[in-house]
Amino acid sequence: MQTLGSNGRPSGRGVSMRMGSAGMAVMLVVFLVAVVFAANQNDVIGWLVAIISLGWLLIFSYVVLSLRSAARKAADRIQAHGGFGSAGAPQAGTAAVDRARDLKLDHSFKIVQVQVGVVREYLGKDAEMVERALETIEITSHNARSMMKGSSEGPVEGTVVD
Structure with missing residues (x-):
């Protein structure tokens, strides 16, 4: 049985949530490394790589945040409709x-x-x-x-x- 946090959601985070956070951290590190190398080299190609990595970081952030929002909405909808039964299938009214x-x-x-x-x-x-x-x-x-x-x-x- 899961324990619920203060917001009424399960206190444990799923694997996909942890992977999204880890992926976000990796993308942020890639962007920061690209900026540092671009600043040290001070050439156009370094700054283009930094801009491209920033674009990928923004796209990745948008996807992760959208998926988290959709997952929360789906969890709320499932919980509002009676949750899941012991067999894992949604309980119908x-x-x-x-x-x-x-x-x-x-x-x-x-x-x-x-x-x-x-x-x-x-x-x-x-x-x-x-x-x-x-x-x-x-x-x-x-x-x-x-x-x-x-x-x-x-x-x-x-x-x-x-």
């Missing part, structure tokens, strides 16, 4: 779970409706097709019931005929 279940149930009912049409079309003409459609209805109905609250039965496996 009950409304999202209910909506997903309702969509799955709706899909199951549509499959049953299609298969009823298949039974009506092939009844008396193709017994094998009717049997497969009835099996699909049975499997789909069982799976839909298992999605409802309070059902402990698992899903049924088989071939679904469209």
